[in-house]
Amino acid sequence: MSTVRLFYALWPSPALAGSLAAWAEQARPNCGGRAMRMETLHLTLAFLGPVDAALADELAAATPEKRLDPGAIELDRYGVFSRQRILWAGPGDTPAGLQAAHDGLWQWLAGFGLGAPPHPFRPHVTLLRNIERPEPPPDAPAPLLWPYDRMVLVASESLTGGSRYRIVAQSRPQS
Template sequence: MRLFLALVPPPELRRRLGELADLAHARCGGRRMPDESLHLTLAFLGEVAEEPADAVASWVRTLAVTPGRWRLDHWGRFRRPGIVWLGASRTDTALQALHGRLWDGLEHRGLTGRPDSFVPHITLLRRADTLETDGLPDVRLDWTYNQLELIHSITDDRGARYVSLARSGTP
Protein backbone atom coordinates (compact mmCIF):
# COMPACT_ATOMS: atom_id res chain seq x y z
CA MET A 1 0.00 0.00 0.00
CA ARG A 2 1.17 3.54 -0.83
CA LEU A 3 1.68 5.48 2.43
CA PHE A 4 2.76 8.86 3.72
CA LEU A 5 2.83 10.75 7.02
CA ALA A 6 1.16 14.14 6.94
CA LEU A 7 -0.32 17.05 8.79
CA VAL A 8 -3.95 17.54 7.80
CA PRO A 9 -5.37 21.06 8.05
CA PRO A 10 -8.46 21.74 10.13
CA PRO A 11 -11.70 22.22 8.13
CA GLU A 12 -11.71 26.05 8.08
CA LEU A 13 -8.09 26.25 6.94
CA ARG A 14 -8.71 23.52 4.36
CA ARG A 15 -11.64 25.55 3.00
CA ARG A 16 -9.43 28.67 2.74
CA LEU A 17 -6.68 26.66 1.03
CA GLY A 18 -9.30 25.40 -1.42
CA GLU A 19 -10.24 28.99 -2.25
CA LEU A 20 -6.58 29.78 -2.90
CA ALA A 21 -6.30 26.65 -5.05
CA ASP A 22 -9.23 27.97 -7.12
CA LEU A 23 -7.38 31.26 -7.67
CA ALA A 24 -4.17 29.45 -8.59
CA HIS A 25 -6.08 27.17 -10.96
CA ALA A 26 -7.71 30.13 -12.72
CA ARG A 27 -4.26 31.63 -13.30
CA CYS A 28 -2.10 28.55 -13.92
CA GLY A 29 -4.45 25.80 -15.15
CA GLY A 30 -3.54 22.18 -14.55
CA ARG A 31 -5.21 19.78 -12.15
CA ARG A 32 -6.52 21.32 -8.95
CA MET A 33 -6.16 19.18 -5.85
CA PRO A 34 -9.52 18.48 -4.18
CA ASP A 35 -10.02 20.20 -0.82
CA GLU A 36 -10.20 16.85 0.98
CA SER A 37 -6.72 15.98 -0.36
CA LEU A 38 -4.92 19.11 0.84
CA HIS A 39 -2.19 18.28 3.37
CA LEU A 40 1.47 18.75 4.28
CA THR A 41 3.49 15.60 3.60
CA LEU A 42 6.10 15.05 6.31
CA ALA A 43 7.41 11.70 5.04
CA PHE A 44 6.53 9.85 1.85
CA LEU A 45 6.97 6.11 2.43
CA GLY A 46 5.90 4.84 -0.97
CA GLU A 47 4.78 1.22 -1.34
CA VAL A 48 4.80 -0.59 2.02
CA ALA A 49 3.74 -4.18 2.65
CA GLU A 50 0.92 -4.87 5.13
CA GLU A 51 3.04 -6.07 8.06
CA PRO A 52 5.44 -3.10 8.13
CA ALA A 53 2.47 -0.77 7.50
CA ASP A 54 0.74 -2.17 10.60
CA ALA A 55 3.93 -1.63 12.61
CA VAL A 56 4.16 1.99 11.40
CA ALA A 57 0.49 2.56 12.28
CA SER A 58 1.09 1.24 15.81
CA TRP A 59 4.16 3.46 16.15
CA VAL A 60 2.30 6.56 14.88
CA ARG A 61 -0.39 6.07 17.55
CA THR A 62 2.31 6.31 20.25
CA LEU A 63 3.84 9.53 18.92
CA ALA A 64 3.38 12.84 20.64
CA VAL A 65 3.62 15.80 18.28
CA THR A 66 4.83 19.00 19.89
CA PRO A 67 2.21 21.64 19.13
CA GLY A 68 3.40 24.12 16.55
CA ARG A 69 2.31 26.90 14.26
CA TRP A 70 3.24 27.11 10.60
CA ARG A 71 2.91 30.42 8.78
CA LEU A 72 1.84 30.00 5.15
CA ASP A 73 2.86 33.13 3.28
CA HIS A 74 4.62 32.06 0.09
CA TRP A 75 3.54 30.77 -3.33
CA GLY A 76 5.99 28.28 -4.77
CA ARG A 77 6.42 25.94 -7.71
CA PHE A 78 8.31 22.83 -8.71
CA ARG A 79 9.05 22.79 -12.43
CA ARG A 80 8.73 19.04 -12.66
CA PRO A 81 5.98 17.86 -12.49
CA GLY A 82 4.40 21.31 -12.78
CA ILE A 83 3.36 21.78 -9.16
CA VAL A 84 2.07 25.04 -7.69
CA TRP A 85 2.17 25.07 -3.92
CA LEU A 86 1.72 27.18 -0.82
CA GLY A 87 4.30 27.21 1.95
CA ALA A 88 6.44 29.48 4.10
CA SER A 89 8.89 32.16 3.08
CA ARG A 90 11.18 31.17 5.98
CA THR A 91 12.50 27.81 7.05
CA ASP A 92 10.34 26.38 9.82
CA THR A 93 12.77 24.71 12.22
CA ALA A 94 10.00 22.88 14.12
CA LEU A 95 8.72 21.22 10.92
CA GLN A 96 12.28 20.40 9.86
CA ALA A 97 12.89 18.78 13.26
CA LEU A 98 9.62 16.82 13.09
CA HIS A 99 10.50 15.60 9.59
CA GLY A 100 13.93 14.44 10.80
CA ARG A 101 12.49 12.77 13.90
CA LEU A 102 9.95 10.89 11.81
CA TRP A 103 12.56 9.65 9.37
CA ASP A 104 14.80 8.55 12.26
CA GLY A 105 11.89 6.46 13.57
CA LEU A 106 11.00 5.11 10.14
CA GLU A 107 14.59 4.10 9.40
CA HIS A 108 14.76 2.41 12.82
CA ARG A 109 11.79 0.34 11.60
CA GLY A 110 13.58 -0.62 8.38
CA LEU A 111 11.94 1.90 6.03
CA THR A 112 14.10 3.89 3.63
CA GLY A 113 13.66 6.81 1.29
CA ARG A 114 14.61 9.86 3.37
CA PRO A 115 14.89 12.72 0.87
CA ASP A 116 18.03 14.86 0.61
CA SER A 117 15.97 17.96 1.35
CA PHE A 118 12.57 18.84 2.78
CA VAL A 119 10.51 21.81 1.56
CA PRO A 120 7.30 21.95 3.60
CA HIS A 121 4.45 22.80 1.23
CA ILE A 122 0.83 22.12 0.35
CA THR A 123 0.37 21.09 -3.27
CA LEU A 124 -2.55 23.03 -4.76
CA LEU A 125 -2.07 22.18 -8.47
CA ARG A 126 -0.41 19.41 -10.43
CA ARG A 127 0.60 19.56 -14.10
CA ALA A 128 0.01 23.32 -14.21
CA ASP A 129 -0.07 24.86 -17.69
CA THR A 130 2.03 27.76 -16.40
CA LEU A 131 4.04 28.18 -13.22
CA GLU A 132 3.62 31.95 -13.16
CA THR A 133 2.42 32.80 -9.65
CA ASP A 134 2.94 36.57 -9.90
CA GLY A 135 -0.40 38.27 -9.48
CA LEU A 136 -1.75 35.70 -7.05
CA PRO A 137 -2.86 37.32 -3.78
CA ASP A 138 -0.57 37.82 -0.82
CA VAL A 139 -1.22 35.10 1.72
CA ARG A 140 -0.79 35.05 5.47
CA LEU A 141 -2.38 32.01 7.08
CA ASP A 142 -1.41 30.42 10.38
CA TRP A 143 -1.80 26.68 10.81
CA THR A 144 -1.71 25.40 14.38
CA TYR A 145 -1.01 21.67 14.47
CA ASN A 146 -0.53 19.01 17.15
CA GLN A 147 -1.26 15.74 15.38
CA LEU A 148 -0.05 13.84 12.33
CA GLU A 149 -1.65 11.04 10.34
CA LEU A 150 -0.52 7.95 8.50
CA ILE A 151 -2.37 8.08 5.21
CA HIS A 152 -3.01 5.40 2.59
CA SER A 153 -3.16 6.80 -0.94
CA ILE A 154 -5.58 4.70 -2.98
CA THR A 155 -5.85 5.03 -6.74
CA ASP A 156 -8.72 3.32 -8.49
CA ASP A 157 -11.23 3.99 -11.27
CA ARG A 158 -12.55 6.97 -9.26
CA GLY A 159 -9.09 8.55 -9.10
CA ALA A 160 -6.90 9.08 -6.05
CA ARG A 161 -8.27 9.29 -2.53
CA TYR A 162 -6.71 9.32 0.91
CA VAL A 163 -7.66 7.16 3.88
CA SER A 164 -6.28 7.86 7.35
CA LEU A 165 -4.89 4.67 8.94
CA ALA A 166 -3.61 6.12 12.21
CA ARG A 167 -3.30 9.40 14.10
CA SER A 168 -0.58 10.36 16.52
CA GLY A 169 -1.44 10.25 20.20
CA THR A 170 -4.50 8.01 19.79
CA PRO A 171 -4.60 4.67 21.60
Protein backbone atom coordinates in the same frame (compact mmCIF):
# COMPACT_ATOMS: atom_id res chain seq x y z
CA MET B 1 3.46 -9.84 -0.55
CA SER B 2 1.05 -6.95 -0.97
CA THR B 3 2.18 -3.39 -0.35
CA VAL B 4 0.51 -0.19 0.81
CA ARG B 5 1.58 3.28 -0.30
CA LEU B 6 1.96 5.36 2.84
CA PHE B 7 2.84 8.86 3.95
CA TYR B 8 2.76 10.93 7.13
CA ALA B 9 1.13 14.32 6.87
CA LEU B 10 -0.30 17.30 8.68
CA TRP B 11 -3.99 17.46 7.92
CA PRO B 12 -5.67 20.90 7.94
CA SER B 13 -8.87 21.74 9.79
CA PRO B 14 -11.90 22.12 7.49
CA ALA B 15 -11.65 25.92 7.86
CA LEU B 16 -7.99 25.95 6.85
CA ALA B 17 -8.69 23.56 3.97
CA GLY B 18 -11.37 26.01 2.80
CA SER B 19 -8.86 28.87 2.84
CA LEU B 20 -6.36 26.75 0.93
CA ALA B 21 -9.01 25.93 -1.67
CA ALA B 22 -9.52 29.68 -2.11
CA TRP B 23 -5.77 30.03 -2.69
CA ALA B 24 -6.04 27.37 -5.38
CA GLU B 25 -8.91 29.17 -7.11
CA GLN B 26 -6.98 32.43 -7.07
CA ALA B 27 -4.01 30.80 -8.81
CA ARG B 28 -5.93 28.89 -11.46
CA PRO B 29 -6.36 31.73 -13.99
CA ASN B 30 -2.55 32.12 -14.00
CA CYS B 31 -1.52 28.46 -13.95
CA GLY B 32 -4.37 26.36 -15.32
CA GLY B 33 -4.41 22.81 -14.01
CA ARG B 34 -6.69 20.82 -11.76
CA ALA B 35 -7.49 21.79 -8.17
CA MET B 36 -6.99 19.17 -5.48
CA ARG B 37 -10.27 18.29 -3.80
CA MET B 38 -10.58 20.22 -0.55
CA GLU B 39 -10.80 17.09 1.60
CA THR B 40 -7.48 15.81 0.19
CA LEU B 41 -5.35 18.89 0.97
CA HIS B 42 -2.40 18.14 3.28
CA LEU B 43 1.26 18.79 3.98
CA THR B 44 3.46 15.71 3.69
CA LEU B 45 6.01 15.23 6.49
CA ALA B 46 7.40 11.91 5.27
CA PHE B 47 6.64 9.98 2.12
CA LEU B 48 7.27 6.26 2.67
CA GLY B 49 6.14 4.93 -0.69
CA PRO B 50 5.00 1.32 -0.97
CA VAL B 51 5.67 -0.70 2.19
CA ASP B 52 4.82 -4.32 2.97
CA ALA B 53 1.32 -4.75 4.36
CA ALA B 54 2.72 -6.25 7.61
CA LEU B 55 4.92 -3.19 8.17
CA ALA B 56 1.98 -0.92 7.33
CA ASP B 57 0.00 -2.62 10.12
CA GLU B 58 2.94 -2.21 12.51
CA LEU B 59 3.19 1.49 11.74
CA ALA B 60 -0.55 1.99 12.13
CA ALA B 61 -0.37 0.32 15.55
CA ALA B 62 2.68 2.33 16.68
CA THR B 63 1.62 5.77 15.40
CA PRO B 64 -0.81 6.59 18.25
CA GLU B 65 2.16 6.34 20.66
CA LYS B 66 4.30 8.72 18.62
CA ARG B 67 4.17 12.35 19.67
CA LEU B 68 4.68 15.33 17.48
CA ASP B 69 5.95 18.45 19.24
CA PRO B 70 3.26 21.06 18.62
CA GLY B 71 4.10 24.01 16.44
CA ALA B 72 2.70 26.38 13.85
CA ILE B 73 3.50 27.14 10.24
CA GLU B 74 2.72 30.27 8.32
CA LEU B 75 1.81 29.59 4.72
CA ASP B 76 2.62 32.83 2.99
CA ARG B 77 3.55 32.11 -0.59
CA TYR B 78 2.80 30.25 -3.78
CA GLY B 79 5.45 28.16 -5.44
CA VAL B 80 5.70 25.79 -8.38
CA PHE B 81 7.52 22.53 -8.98
CA SER B 82 7.79 22.86 -12.76
CA ARG B 83 8.90 19.30 -13.44
CA GLN B 84 5.97 17.86 -11.47
CA ARG B 85 3.67 20.62 -12.81
CA ILE B 86 2.45 21.45 -9.32
CA LEU B 87 1.38 24.77 -7.82
CA TRP B 88 1.70 24.79 -4.05
CA ALA B 89 1.29 26.92 -0.93
CA GLY B 90 4.04 26.92 1.64
CA PRO B 91 6.20 28.78 4.13
CA GLY B 92 9.04 30.95 2.81
CA ASP B 93 11.58 29.18 5.00
CA THR B 94 11.12 25.82 6.64
CA PRO B 95 10.32 26.58 10.31
CA ALA B 96 12.88 25.01 12.68
CA GLY B 97 10.14 23.19 14.60
CA LEU B 98 8.75 21.62 11.45
CA GLN B 99 12.21 20.59 10.27
CA ALA B 100 12.79 19.00 13.70
CA ALA B 101 9.45 17.20 13.44
CA HIS B 102 10.43 15.85 10.02
CA ASP B 103 13.90 14.78 11.23
CA GLY B 104 12.54 13.22 14.43
CA LEU B 105 9.92 11.32 12.46
CA TRP B 106 12.55 9.85 10.14
CA GLN B 107 14.72 8.89 13.14
CA TRP B 108 11.74 7.06 14.59
CA LEU B 109 11.04 5.42 11.21
CA ALA B 110 14.64 4.18 11.07
CA GLY B 111 13.62 1.88 13.93
CA PHE B 112 11.27 0.22 11.44
CA GLY B 113 14.02 -0.16 8.85
CA LEU B 114 12.93 2.84 6.79
CA GLY B 115 15.46 5.33 5.45
CA ALA B 116 15.01 9.06 4.94
CA PRO B 117 15.12 10.37 1.36
CA PRO B 118 18.34 12.06 0.22
CA HIS B 119 16.63 15.28 -0.86
CA PRO B 120 15.92 18.17 1.51
CA PHE B 121 12.50 18.62 3.09
CA ARG B 122 10.42 21.14 1.12
CA PRO B 123 7.19 21.62 3.09
CA HIS B 124 4.29 22.45 0.79
CA VAL B 125 0.60 21.88 0.22
CA THR B 126 -0.13 20.90 -3.36
CA LEU B 127 -3.05 23.00 -4.60
CA LEU B 128 -3.09 22.45 -8.38
CA ARG B 129 -1.80 19.53 -10.44
CA ASN B 130 -1.04 19.37 -14.17
CA ILE B 131 -0.51 23.12 -14.35
CA GLU B 132 -0.14 24.52 -17.86
CA ARG B 133 2.00 27.56 -16.96
CA PRO B 134 4.50 27.73 -14.10
CA GLU B 135 3.39 31.24 -13.21
CA PRO B 136 1.87 31.68 -9.78
CA PRO B 137 0.08 34.95 -9.10
CA PRO B 138 2.68 37.52 -7.99
CA ASP B 139 0.88 38.10 -4.69
CA ALA B 140 -0.42 35.43 -2.39
CA PRO B 141 -3.58 36.04 -0.36
CA ALA B 142 -3.21 36.90 3.34
CA PRO B 143 -0.93 34.41 5.13
CA LEU B 144 -2.53 31.36 6.73
CA LEU B 145 -1.46 30.29 10.20
CA TRP B 146 -1.52 26.53 10.68
CA PRO B 147 -1.14 25.39 14.29
CA TYR B 148 -0.54 21.63 14.53
CA ASP B 149 -0.22 19.11 17.33
CA ARG B 150 -0.56 15.78 15.56
CA MET B 151 0.19 14.02 12.32
CA VAL B 152 -1.71 11.36 10.44
CA LEU B 153 -0.61 8.22 8.66
CA VAL B 154 -2.28 8.04 5.26
CA ALA B 155 -2.70 5.19 2.79
CA SER B 156 -2.92 6.35 -0.81
CA GLU B 157 -4.64 4.33 -3.51
CA SER B 158 -4.22 5.24 -7.16
CA LEU B 159 -7.46 5.63 -9.03
CA THR B 160 -8.12 6.88 -12.52
CA GLY B 161 -8.28 10.64 -12.25
CA GLY B 162 -6.41 10.93 -8.94
CA SER B 163 -5.66 9.28 -5.61
CA ARG B 164 -7.86 8.27 -2.75
CA TYR B 165 -6.43 8.95 0.70
CA ARG B 166 -7.40 6.96 3.78
CA ILE B 167 -6.23 8.07 7.23
CA VAL B 168 -5.19 4.87 8.99
CA ALA B 169 -3.73 6.27 12.25
CA GLN B 170 -2.91 9.50 14.02
CA SER B 171 -0.23 10.48 16.51
CA ARG B 172 -1.10 11.26 20.09
CA PRO B 173 -1.71 14.97 20.65
CA GLN B 174 -0.06 16.69 23.61
CA SER B 175 -2.24 16.07 26.68
